[in-house]
Amino acid sequence: MNSASNLPDSPLRGFIGYNLKRAYMSLHSDFVASLTHLDLKPTTFSALAIINENPDISQTDLARSLAMERSNIVVMIDELEKRGLIVRNKVPTDRRVYALRLTDKGTALFNDASRAVQHHEDKLLEDFSFDEKEQLVRMLIRIQKVK
Amino acid sequence: MNSASNLPDSPLRGFIGYNLKRAYMSLHSDFVASLTHLDLKPTTFSALAIINENPDISQTDLARSLAMERSNIVVMIDELEKRGLIVRNKVPTDRRVYALRLTDKGTALFNDASRAVQHHEDKLLEDFSFDEKEQLVRMLIRIQKVK
DNA sequence: TATTGTTATACTCTATAACTATA
């Protein structure tokens, strides 16, 4: 007779990957919630961040940065453009590509979002010391490096 | 002019959540690959693990453990049953529920899978010391605790 | 009334293939 109180996922707790997944999902759902009031999703927030840091980036390079397909970038950029957050500028030297830029409105929204996300993270990791956070990030980066 | 070589995701690297996501996705894709030869997915592997550890668990409790919807559990159990890996036993005391059990074939497959996953994790985290792994898991669990 | 298992459905994400215009 299994009750809901003691979630019987213990056999999986021995795997680091499982703990990584649960931690990610926990943080992620909270992260999503912290952006809804700005009508942004993790992907759109990330896109704004990358365009903000890399003005005139192309859709293809943006796709690579986000590890998304170019085809899926299109509809996302369509939406952000329709909302007046970014613009697709023509590039004279190569008429195939668009140079993406944030509008003033896009920049303002990204700054708001950035603060919201930072606040969300500070609150969720408030019992972590600075050194612990740094150590955690170093470990997370090492995991990716293996690939 | 952005090249693909230096992926411009740096503005996001300051967020722990982003590093957590990238680490999770990196480990996850490798994890998926380590199970394909047994025709298992992360979810089916987890289901087998939980049923193995908790014989006669109901579908509803399994759903709670996996953080999945009951409706989606049904089709997954259908598939595992069709493959002869588990059985749905009737429960005399409550005729609404099924008691899930691994078959011998299911147990054997789960043991194989368990070894494969362990091997995958050992290989991917081979440059982590035992203490480091332990410390990482402790931190990942702390992140979930906040919720 | 509430719960278990079930079905159907819808919605989001992601992946693939084919097209156009440019290079």
Next chain:
DNA sequence: TATAGTTATAGAGTATAACAATA
């Protein structure tokens, strides 16, 4: 030939609502 952007589509994964049988 190769590449950028685009369109359409298909496949996962996940979420919701309604139902029959049973408690």
